[in-house]
Each structure stands twice: as C-alpha cells, then as structure tokens.
C-alpha cells in the first residue's frame with residue numbers, strides 16, 4: 252500500500268484526510284488491472300479504470316434508455332466503483348465458469364480490505380454501493396449492469412469478434428448476457444440482441 | 459471515425475441511437491491520449507480516460523471539502539467529459555506556455571467536431587458542461603479544477619518528483635496551480651500547499 256505524504260494541512264482533520272488519500276492512492280492500481288477485451292480500435296487490452304470511465308459516460312449518454320425514475324447519478328456512482336475489488340481479486344472473464352465460482356468470495360475479501368482504508372462511514376457507504384451493484388435488484392444496479400455487459404459486446408463487434416472468437420464463446424453463452432442487458436434496459440436489450448444476430452451472421456460464435 | 463454496427467433495434471429511434479453510439483465509440487480514443495504524469499506506482503504514463511475516472515472518484519471521496527451547496531453529481535459529470543477534446547487537441551502540459559496559448563482554439567475545434575456526433579440537444583448539453591468546466595466560474599467547475607490540479611501533484615510526489623523533476627518545473631510555477639486548487643477547495647488548497655512545501659524540501663523543484 253502507498254502511504255500518503257507525511258504532511259499536515261492546516262484546518263483539516265489529518266487522520267480523516269490521510270485515510271481518504273490512502274484509498275485514492277490505492278485505487279490507482281485499477282489502472283493496471285487488464286480486462287480480456289480490447290479497445291474499440293483493437294490496439295491493446297482495456298484496463299478496469301478506463302473501462303469504468305467509459306461505462307459512466309455511456310450510462311449518461313444512454314440515460315433515456317433506463318426505466319423512468321432511474322437515478323442516473325447513482326448509476327454513475329455504481330459504475331465508478333463497481334470494479335475496485337478487482338485490484339485484489341483480478342478480472343474474472345464472464346465466460347470462465349470455474350473462476351466465476353470463487354469470484355464472489357475473492358471479491359468480498361477484497362472489498363473488506365479496500366473499503367476499510369476509508370473513514371468508517373464513508374467506506375461502509377461505498378461498500379454498500381458495490382453490494383447494490385452486485386445484487387442487481389434496484390433499477391440503478393440493473394441499468395449499470397446492462398451498460399457493463401453491452402460495452403464488451405461493442406468492443407468485440409468492432410474487433411472482428413474479439414474475445415468471442417479468441418475464447419470460442421457460443422451464441423448461447425452470449426444470449427445470457429443479452430438477457431441481463433434487457434433486464435436493465437428494454438432498448439439496450441433490443442440493440443444487444445440485434446448486434447448478436449449480426450455477429451452470428453458474421454460467424455463470430457463457436458459451435 | 460468508427461461506424462456503429464449496421465443493425466436495427468426494434469422499438470428504438472435508429473438515427474438517434476446510432477448518433478449516440480458514434481459518440482461512445484469515438485470517445486474510446488481518450489484511452490490512447492497520454493498525459494505527462496506517471497501512475498502513482500511510476501510504471502507508465504497515465505492516459506486521459508483512466509485519469510478522468512480517478513478524478514471522478516476522488517471528487518466523490520473529497521466531496522466534504524467542496525464549498526457547502528456544491529452539487530457533486532455535476533462535478534462528477536464535468537470530470538467525466540473535461541478531457542474529451544484532447545482526442546483531437548492532445549494533452550497540453552500545464553507548464554508548456556507555448557502550447558497553452560493555442561490550446562483554447564484547438565480545443566474549441568475539437569469540441570465542435572466531437573460533441574456534434576451526438577443528437578443535437580444532447581451534444582449541446584455536454585458541450586455546455588465542458589464550457590462550464592473551462593470557465594471555472596461555478597463552485598462545481600472550480601472544485602472539479604481543484605481535483606484535476608491536485609491529482610498530478612500526488613502522482614509527482616509519489617514518483618520522486620515526476621514531471622516536476624523531468625521538465626525542470628519551478629516552485630513558483632507549481633504555486634500557481636496551488637492557487638487554483640485553493641479557489642475550488644480551501645481544505646485541498648491547504649493540503650496542496652503543505653505537499654508542495656514538502657516536495658520543495660525534497661529538492662523536486664528547479665531554480
């Protein structure tokens with residue numbers, strides 16, 4: 252862990268600010284966690300930090316496709332923090348059934364460590380947001396999940412099938428993700444379904 | 459420019475969605491725009507997309523240091539889009555006086571092109587947010603600027619002086635940035651000042 256500079260700012264609760272800085276410096280590591288999918292231009296693998304930025308902006312642009320009454324500010328907040336646990340737990344490829352089984356446990360241990368760096372009430376609040384995202388029960392979490400699932404589909408379509416081709420993913424496996432998208436947004440679900448039909452015509456799926 | 463997949467989603471305004479997808483695919487390029495400063499661990503240069511994510515999260519964590527009444531959701535929104543113009547205009551190093559003179563013009567041309575990819579009213583709204591950030595007149599824009607200026611200071615301090623040492627930056631030049639931070643947040647301004655005093659003791663500044 253990176254220790255904040257040993258300096259005192261006048262008029263500021265030093266212990267509190269130091270805890271916040273410790274968290275901010277720690278999450279910088281998310282920039283080094285690589286996902287499977289490539290950037291849209293195919294030049295390299297995407298990292299979790301830039302991915303989170305792209306999702307947050309995408310959620311704003313697609314706000315009108317969320318169910319009426321969805322709080323987009325909270326969707327953005329969920330997306331900003333949703334992958335932080337991967338600093339310790341690593342990125343779990345959505346089509347890796349073996350890794351997915353141990354994922355929840357590994358991610359909880361990571362959340363215990365990383366959110367505890369913050370002042371207690373602040374860490375608890377961010378951790379609750381992460382649990383909300385994971386549970387996918389609120390419209391905000393479902394819409395955030397929809398955007399999160401759509402994003403690698405776009406990247407794959409634009410990189411000649413990307414990870415679908417590379418890892419031999421079947422259309423059936425991808426259709427499970429389309430269902431998750433449709434649960435968060437009818438419009439984005441409809442678009443994802445059309446995109447997958449097109450990808451199928453192009454021969455991007457295994458089996 | 460990357461063209462969205464030629465597919466039609468049922469029940470969705472195709473032209474509108476295609477314009478939004480064009481924008482979302484275009485801004486993926488921000489992941490390839492490199493800044494001068496390194497990651498906190500010193501391993502490589504930071505890109506604009508992951509930088510924007512880190513700032514948005516930092517603004518949330520430091521929300522209590524914004525003036526009372528500051529709308530942190532809008533601060534986050536400003537930070538998510540603040541560097542998009544750099545896709546065309548490139549990153550302008552804050553201590554490069556020559557590049558800074560042509561920066562505003564280059565960035566306006568970029569904003570004209572990139573925000574126009576979106577449906578008109580949506581593009582106009584995001585562009586207005588960018589202008590708000592640039593003008594630094596609202597508490598939200600000032601707090602966003604404060605976080606944006608503090609971030610490379612943290613990275614520099616944690617990488618043995620980073621770009622301050624590499625480009626021979628003077629303490630006087632850095633103190634101008636500390637003033638910008640103090641305009642957005644008294645507490646963060648106070649912390650930045652203490653950090654710079656410490657960096658000075660460590661001999662990180664030129665002159």
Ligand SMILES: [Ca+2]
Pocket residue numbers: 541549550
């Ligand atoms: Ca910049």
